[in-house]
Amino acid sequence: MKNLIKKLTETSSPSGYESAIREVIRAEISSLSTNIKVDALGNLIVTMGKKTDKGLRIMIAAHMDEIGVIVSHVEKNGLVRFSNLGTILPQYLVGSRVVFLNGVRGVINQDRPDDLHKIMTQDKHFIDVGAASDKDCPLKIGDVGVFDRGFVELGKRVSAKSLDDRVSCAVMIEVMKTIKNSPHELAFVFSTQEEVQSKGATTAAYEIEPDLAIALDVTPSLDIVGVKMQVDLGKGPAIKVRDVGMLSDPRMVRWMEETAKKNNIAYQLEVLDIGTTDAKVMQISKAGMPTGALSIPCRYVHSPSEVLDMDDVQATVTLLTALLNSPVSLE
Numbered sequence: 001m002k003n004l005i006k007k008l009t010e011t012s013s014p015s016g017y018e019s020a021i022r023e024v025i026r027a028e029i030s031s032l033s034t035n036i037k038v039d040a041l042g043n044l045i046v047t048m049g050k051k052t053d054k055g056l057r058i059m060i061a062a063h064m065d066e067i068g069v070i071v072s073h074v075e076k077n078g079l080v081r082f083s084n085l086g087t088i089l090p091q092y093l094v095g096s097r098v099v100f101l102n103g104v105r106g107v108i109n110q111d112r113p114d115d116l117h118k119i120m121t122q123d124k125h126f127i128d129v130g131a132a133s134d135k136d137c138p139l140k141i142g143d144v145g146v147f148d149r150g151f152v153e154l155g156k157r158v159s160a161k162s163l164d165d166r167v168s169c170a171v172m173i174e175v176m177k178t179i180k181n182s183p184h185e186l187a188f189v190f191s192t193q194e195e196v197q198s199k200g201a202t203t204a205a206y207e208i209e210p211d212l213a214i215a216l217d218v219t220p221s222l223d224i225v226g227v228k229m230q231v232d233l234g235k236g237p238a239i240k241v242r243d244v245g246m247l248s249d250p251r252m253v254r255w256m257e258e259t260a261k262k263n264n265i266a267y268q269l270e271v272l273d274i275g276t277t278d279a280k281v282m283q284i285s286k287a288g289m290p291t292g293a294l295s296i297p298c299r300y301v302h303s304p305s306e307v308l309d310m311d312d313v314q315a316t317v318t319l320l321t322a323l324l325n326s327p328v329s330l331e
């Protein structure tokens, strides 16, 4: 599992440019189903099983895009100004490295601040690619890049860029490998452009028309700073009750909790004040559907060095497998 997460997080594929990660994932899952397709927005959709009279059509989505940078302007002195693909947090920029899809690497720094201890806004930052002028700058407007940071193990925890949401892609691959005899028709969607308002999941849900939907994503674990959101690393997957974009169907929350209890899987409940997931758009696709989400606790989300606990990853695999292996009764 760690090797798979390493492989997925070390692939560069920001929102809208998912072809590299899609091919890495496709190589992992190509033997698992004969029904694999890529739609117009680049979603990789893998269907397994047939709907039985005890079963439903269930869509499970994990987004394969990651946050990134996009060149907006090249200064005369060769320094590169940039905009964001998804939410880039200024406090993580100075000293970060980025790699562009054309292979160019650069380091990020900021304009001279009045106050050395102040975090400046994103537009006051630039990328230095080693160019002496705009003439010899190897980047042009519209080139895209991602954080350049390798995967490392920290005891039973791991750190990498883009654990949001490649860890859920790894969970989904693992579940696809182990699931047997599900009564459901399962549509696993590796979705695109989640970081820019869940565009891929929007069209995929419209096409698939599921009876029920589950999103897999990370959620910020703020267990280090003692703020009001209470999701801790190492205490199991969080069953989403609410985030900024969605109220989970309470019947889904109950079903997930009961399944976790029945299988002795540690879990937490999530009420999130910042951000949302693909579940937001699946819930209101066409005539709508019961929707919920499992969130893997993650520290420093959207930084180049996100951190999560492998026990939570394993427990998420176990819980999702248990949810998909039995008939669903929502009460």
Ligand SMILES: [Zn+2]
Binding pocket: 063, 164, 165, 194, 217, 218
């Ligand atoms: Zn995410």
